[in-house]
Amino acid sequence: MSVGTASRAGRSEELRNALVDTIIADHAAKGLTMPADVERAMRKVPREAFTPGVSLEKAYENTAIITNRRGAETTSSVSAPYLIAEMLGQATDALGGLAGRDVLEIGSGGYNASLLRELVGASGSVTTVDIDPAVTDRAAACLERAGYNDVTVVCADAEHPVEPGRRYDLLIVTAGAWDIPPVWREQLTGDGVLVVPLRTFGMTRSWALRRSQDRLISHSHRQCGFVSMQGDGGHRMRYVDVADGVHLRLDENQQIDPGVVANVLPHPRQEAWAGVSLPPRTVLADLDLWLAAHLTREADEFLVLTAQEKAVESGIVAPSWRFGTPAALDGGTFSYRSALRWSGRLFDLGAYAHGPEAAAAAGRMVEHMRAWLDADSPSPALQVVPTRTPDGDLPDGTVLDKRHTRIVLTFHTSGSR
Ligand SMILES: C[S@@+](CC[C@H](N)C(=O)[O-])C[C@H]1O[C@@H](n2cnc3c(N)ncnc32)[C@H](O)[C@@H]1O
Incomplete structure (x- = not known):
């Protein structure tokens, strides 16, 4: 092995170990443990072998x-x-x-x-x-x-x-x-x-x-x-414009009147706050599925709000996560989970709404957030059954009918699954 090859192999190992150390630390921050076998494999396989044309440094970025x-x-x-x-x-x-x-x-x-x-x-x-x-x-x-x-x-x-x-x-x-x-x-x-x-x-x-x-x-x-x-299994997501750089993602074959959506944001914004201090490591991705399940069970149309950086910077919207925020449309009233608010010590959960019933819609969304926290932040669980399964054979939960399957979403606190 030449000196150059040996030093590249050494640098690769150094970068690989540093990446694995970072991932293990990220896991710990999420309350996860990387299994020892997975760690061993990740410390061994040279990722650069599968990323030809990019630098060694880039091959070991966590992206x-x-x-x-x-x-x-x-x-x-x-x-x-x-x-x-x-x-x-x-x-x-x-x-x-x-x-x-x-x-x-x-x-x-x-x-x-x-x-x-x-x-x-x-x-x-x-x-x-x-x-x-x-x-x-x-x-x-x-x-x-x-x-x-x-x-x-x-x-x-x-x-x-x-x-x-x-x-x-x-x-x-x-x-x-x-x-x-x-x-x-x-x-x-x-x-x-x-x-x-x-x-x-x-x-x-x-x-x-x-x-x-x-x-x-x-x-x-x-x-x-x-x-x-x-x-053959591809299923495109569709988007409806709300404003410049703000969109609603439609899934599950939803139909929305673009004319209604385009007129919601000019209505003054109402807000509601849960008045809570979020415990550390709260998995807000679980809350988002809880909101989807519960808002869908009410009359609201559940949607996902996405926003470009410039739209958030301009203040037109302040979503919890600009790549996918739970939102609801009820008639001409639009509500969504807002960015977290710093309460001085910890973060609080809130909702923003626009439209004729904005105060009620923001309040309703926040009630669902409080209910999730009061229930001890339950995690989602799925059962996937064939399409022919009758309603009577389904577990109690929110049912999504897909092309090949019926998916039932339920929620459990740890130990109750
Ligand atoms: C994120 S890449 C896979 C990454 C890869 N597993 C790795 O080791 O990093 C996703 C791949 O799925 C493939 N794909 C998409 N639809 C597919 C289908 N119906 N059947 C097989 N492959 C599919 C795409 O062509 C794409 O190469």
């Missing part, structure tokens, strides 16, 4: 690296390391370890597949599938060069069976899905696990779901963002 675009849309990337670590952690926890497991990864790039290869060991197997031949060609070449030549790479639309007749202990999806095609459940072993970034109410979470006959039952969830699934 996704875009590899394909179609117009303005990102269609492929090497996923962000912290997200990969969280999803591998979900899979490891749900299955009690990955050694000896058969795994199908949906959405290729090579990096995650090689981590999986390390985790399953010699007695397990990894297949990775991508719909885009440019991605599979690149992933296969990178895997080969990095010495992971025992990963099977397939080019196909994973909405359909990938290796017909095969069953997997783990199916891990690395693109954002709107629904779960039957084959993902059918190709799992009896108590196999599906880890999937799944969109419900316009918000995506990585769910670890364990198969139980014809159902899938959630084991854990994490907040995440991914490029969307393409192919």
Whole structure:
């Protein structure tokens, strides 16, 4: 090995260890623990082998690296390391370890597949599938060069069976899905696990779901963002303009009158505050699904507000998170979860509303926030059942009807699941 190659390998190891240390610290701040096997794999696999053309420093940033675009849309990337670590952690926890497991990864790039290869060991197997031949060609070449030549790479639309007749202990999806095609459940072993970034109410979470006959039952969830699934299972999000740089995301086949929405923000803003001091580590992503479920059960139309930086800076809107804030439309009145307010010691939760019934709408949203805190900040859980399942066989919860499945969202405090 030349001096240059040796020093690059040393620098790579240094950067990789620093990245893993950062991810472990992030996990701890979220109350998560990275499984030891995942840590070992992440300290071993050289991410730069799957990011040709970018510097070593960039390869070890804790962000996704875009590899394909179609117009303005990102269609492929090497996923962000912290997200990969969280999803591998979900899979490891749900299955009690990955050694000896058969795994199908949906959405290729090579990096995650090689981590999986390390985790399953010699007695397990990894297949990775991508719909885009440019991605599979690149992933296969990178895997080969990095010495992971025992990963099977397939080019196909994973909405359909990938290796017909095969069953997997783990199916891990690395693109954002709107629904779960039957084959993902059918190709799992009896108590196999599906880890999937799944969109419900316009918000995506990585769910670890364990198969139980014809159902899938959630084991854990994490907040995440991914490029969307393409192919036969693709389901586009639609947006309606509220003002310059402010949009509403429509999901679940919603219909909204753009004329109504375009006229809400000129109404004076009303606000309501919960008057609470948020406990540290409160998972507000769980509150957002609680609001979706509860507002949907009332007459309101639940929507997701997105805003560009300039719109927030100009003060037209002050959402809790500009990439996706829970919002509701009731007639001509529009409400949303506001940015947190510093109460002098800790943060408070609030809602802003515009329109003829603004004060009542902001108050209603804040009541739901208080109810969530009073219930001990319950976490969401999912059951996914086939479309033909009658209402009487569903657990009590909020039901979302998708194309292939009925999804029931319930809430549990720790220990009550
Ligand atoms: C975020 S990238 C995958 C990242 C990769 N797992 C890694 O190791 O970093 C998502 C990939 O999903 C692929 N994809 C989207 N829809 C698909 C489908 N229906 N079937 C198979 N692959 C799909 C895209 O082409 C894209 O390359």
